[in-house]
Amino acid sequence: MPRDHHVRRALALQRDPSLPPSLELTEGLCAIARPDGAMKERIERRADPPSCRGGCAVRRFFERAAAEGADVELDVGAGYGRFARAHAAAHPGLRVLAIEQESARVARSDVISRRAGQGNLAYLVAEARYALEFCIPPESVAAAFLLFPDPWPKDRHARNRLFRAPVVTLLHRLLRRGGVLHAATDDEAYFAQMLEVMRGDARFEPAPPYERGEDERTDFEIKFLGQGRTVRAASWRKR
Numbered sequence: 001m002p003r004d005h006h007v008r009r010a011l012a013l014q015r016d017p018s019l020p021p022s023l024e025l026t027e028g029l030c031a032i033a034r035p036d037g038a039m040k041e042r043i044e045r046r047a048d049p050p051s052c053r054g055g056c057a058v059r060r061f062f063e064r065a066a067a068e069g070a071d072v073e074l075d076v077g078a079g080y081g082r083f084a085r086a087h088a089a090a091h092p093g094l095r096v097l098a099i100e101q102e103s104a105r106v107a108r109s110d111v112i113s114r115r116a117g118q119g120n121l122a123y124l125v126a127e128a129r130y131a132l133e134f135c136i137p138p139e140s141v142a143a144a145f146l147l148f149p150d151p152w153p154k155d156r157h158a159r160n161r162l163f164r165a166p167v168v169t170l171l172h173r174l175l176r177r178g179g180v181l182h183a184a185t186d187d188e189a190y191f192a193q194m195l196e197v198m199r200g201d202a203r204f205e206p207a208p209p210y211e212r213g214e215d216e217r218t219d220f221e222i223k224f225l226g227q228g229r230t231v232r233a234a235s236w237r238k239r
């Protein structure tokens, strides 16, 4: 079945009027969070540094969480959202923000979580690096999960990996003191790189890995475990 068909079907399901309102954060979202190719390129060259003037849906999400005294946790590169849904369900006092660039993946998970009446899970369809840099308030995050980020195994593509020092710096700014960064991957080389990046970062200290139960296994993790691959996980606390 062509991929477009899945995208159209997921987006159509999402508009089902019988579902509770979506917590997908698009309303009022600044253009930067969903940059097109040309805008991405300009931002990368810092030719047109964007500025968030506040008032967007993401800001309001964080303001509401703060007003309710709820911790916010991020799932960065949430994919089809299995972990985010299970994590939000297991911790009803939390607000979980799932950031994912593929809108069809978000649409699918959004429909499932709305059918389940999950009010503490919101989705941000965005390029994670831009969202982390420009949309999320500093020191507002209790934990961030980077679970099975794309490994980009070829050397010439390695710069596309999410778990690198510049992204760790963005996350450090967003985490509050004592906030935790959790990572998992099935890719040995990528895991070694994660450990290397964090070993050289005195702003963090090792923390006990987050023990995810069966429910909280991610979609990709289930696939990798089915292929007999080994999962590596580690966590670090912001000092």
Ligand SMILES: C[S@@+](CC[C@H](N)C(=O)[O-])C[C@H]1O[C@@H](n2cnc3c(N)ncnc32)[C@H](O)[C@@H]1O
Pocket (backbone or CB within 6 Å): 076, 077, 078, 079, 080, 081, 099, 100, 101, 102, 105, 126, 127, 128, 129, 146, 147, 148, 149, 150, 162, 218, 219, 220, 221
């Ligand atoms: C290998 S999948 C893992 C998804 C999920 N964490 C899981 O374990 O099932 C990586 C996901 O990260 C998303 N992703 C990769 N780079 C991203 C970026 N820069 N911003 C937002 N999402 C990104 C991809 O679209 C994909 O859905």
